Amino acid sequence: MRHNITKIILASLFLGAAAANAQDKQTLDILVSKGVITQAEADGIAKDAVKISAKEKTTKSVKISGRLQVQYENINVEENGESLVAKNNFLMRRMFLGADADLGAGWSATIVADFANTKTYIENAFISKKVGLDYLTGTLDIGYKKANFGYEENTSSSKLLSIERSLATRYWSEGNNGRRLGFGARHVGVYWNGKIQQVEGLEYGLGVTNSYNDSPTAMPAGADNTLMYWANAAYTANFENVSLKFGVNFGYTNGTNVAGDAGTVHAAMYGLNPYIAASLYGLDIWGDFLFSDVENGKNSYTESARPMGFNVGAEYKFDIGEWGKIAPTLRYSWIDTDGRGIKMSDGVRDANASNTYNAGQSVYVGVNWYIVGNSVKFQLGYEWAQLNGAQDGKVAKGHADANAVRAQMQLLF
Numbered sequence: 001m002r003h004n005i006t007k008i009i010l011a012s013l014f015l016g017a018a019a020a021n022a023q024d025k026q027t028l029d030i031l032v033s034k035g036v037i038t039q040a041e042a043d044g045i046a047k048d049a050v051k052i053s054a055k056e057k058t059t060k061s062v063k064i065s066g067r068l069q070v071q072y073e074n075i076n077v078e079e080n081g082e083s084l085v086a087k088n089n090f091l092m093r094r095m096f097l098g099a100d101a102d103l104g105a106g107w108s109a110t111i112v113a114d115f116a117n118t119k120t121y122i123e124n125a126f127i128s129k130k131v132g133l134d135y136l137t138g139t140l141d142i143g144y145k146k147a148n149f150g151y152e153e154n155t156s157s158s159k160l161l162s163i164e165r166s167l168a169t170r171y172w173s174e175g176n177n178g179r180r181l182g183f184g185a186r187h188v189g190v191y192w193n194g195k196i197q198q199v200e201g202l203e204y205g206l207g208v209t210n211s212y213n214d215s216p217t218a219m220p221a222g223a224d225n226t227l228m229y230w231a232n233a234a235y236t237a238n239f240e241n242v243s244l245k246f247g248v249n250f251g252y253t254n255g256t257n258v259a260g261d262a263g264t265v266h267a268a269m270y271g272l273n274p275y276i277a278a279s280l281y282g283l284d285i286w287g288d289f290l291f292s293d294v295e296n297g298k299n300s301y302t303e304s305a306r307p308m309g310f311n312v313g314a315e316y317k318f319d320i321g322e323w324g325k326i327a328p329t330l331r332y333s334w335i336d337t338d339g340r341g342i343k344m345s346d347g348v349r350d351a352n353a354s355n356t357y358n359a360g361q362s363v364y365v366g367v368n369w370y371i372v373g374n375s376v377k378f379q380l381g382y383e384w385a386q387l388n389g390a391q392d393g394k395v396a397k398g399h400a401d402a403n404a405v406r407a408q409m410q411l412l413f
């Protein structure tokens with residue numbers, strides 16, 4: 001019954017996005033012939049289906065998509081023996097609504113909004129052109145999207161093995177606040193993702209973007225208008241029941257605001273991110289290393305800082321028949337900021353924090369229930385994180401510990 005209702009809802013949404021009556025009828029006929037829905041259900045859907053058409057006649061098709069994530073979090077932080085205000089609440093973690101338009105001849109566009117994001121509603125917004133020449137194959141993207149840096153950061157939030165990203169990943173990718181780097185994540189610019197036709201599995205990418213992240217429409221206060229340059233390469237090998245991928249990401253800018261919001265210190269910064277991922281017989285494992293050289297990045301922004309960190313994670317899926325798959329998962333993360341500093345709130349989302357430390361580590365243990373693949377998924381996890389050591393030029397103040405329990409329900413359409 002549960003699966004039948006899901007199929008009917010998905011079929012209705014698919015039909016609602018169709019552009020022409022003839023195409024709707026063909027889709028219904030296919031669904032009936034495959035046994036996805038009955039003829040009576042198809043007749044009911046056809047009567048109620050809302051017809052949507054694109055404004056421009058040149059548009060070939062429009063695909064509507066959505067992502068809902070409802071989360072519960074309980075987070076307790078203790079700094080030097082003192083307990084900070086705990087978090088204990090439900091929240092809408094993500095509310096995505098997106099559209100992908102195909103204009104033909106390789107041209108397309110993607111727009112995705114996140115109504116749960118209080119900073120900016122824009123998740124992605126870019127124009128794409130597929131290129132398929134004898135000597136050049138790939139896709140050119142122009143607009144606002146994620147740069148290739150951080151394996152976990154570039155894993156879709158719908159496919160994360162953990163409920164939230166790690167200490168190290170957040171330190172490189174969340175917005176610059178004078179401690180976090182604001183290096184990865186989304187930038188406005190031009191991206192090229194290509195394939196080497198002569199070597200199956202070999203791909204590469206290049207990009208030129210703004211040096212500041214997570215700002216799709218306007219330069220934030222204190223931001224440097226110097227550009228950032230990206231390059232990446234990866235190789236994937238597939239065998240029977242085994243997939244192996246390894247690659248490296250690189251980014252450089254000769255001027256960015258290393259002091260955070262409305263800061264006045266602008267300096268060069270580069271980042272290096274090698275990674276590896278494998279999938280074999282139900283086991284998924286991955287790991288990456290993150291390193292940056294930040295000019296004027298520490299000691300009141302007068303000395304260079306070289307923060308580094310790494311992540312390693314794993315998940316194993318057990319098939320439980322009509323109930324889907326159940327998967328225990330584990331992740332370890334470590335970071336040393338080289339004196340630049342990190343607060344618990346920088347690495348553990350929604351955690352309260354007071355003091356700044358130099359280094360940290362975290363362990364995440366959880367279980368994922370794939371009810372209908374990633375389309376309907378429930379996650380439950382516990383994360384322990386600890387920060388210690390003195391920020392450059394400061395006196396050490398013991399250590400901070402965080403204990404975070406989260407649960408999340410996800411539905412994709």
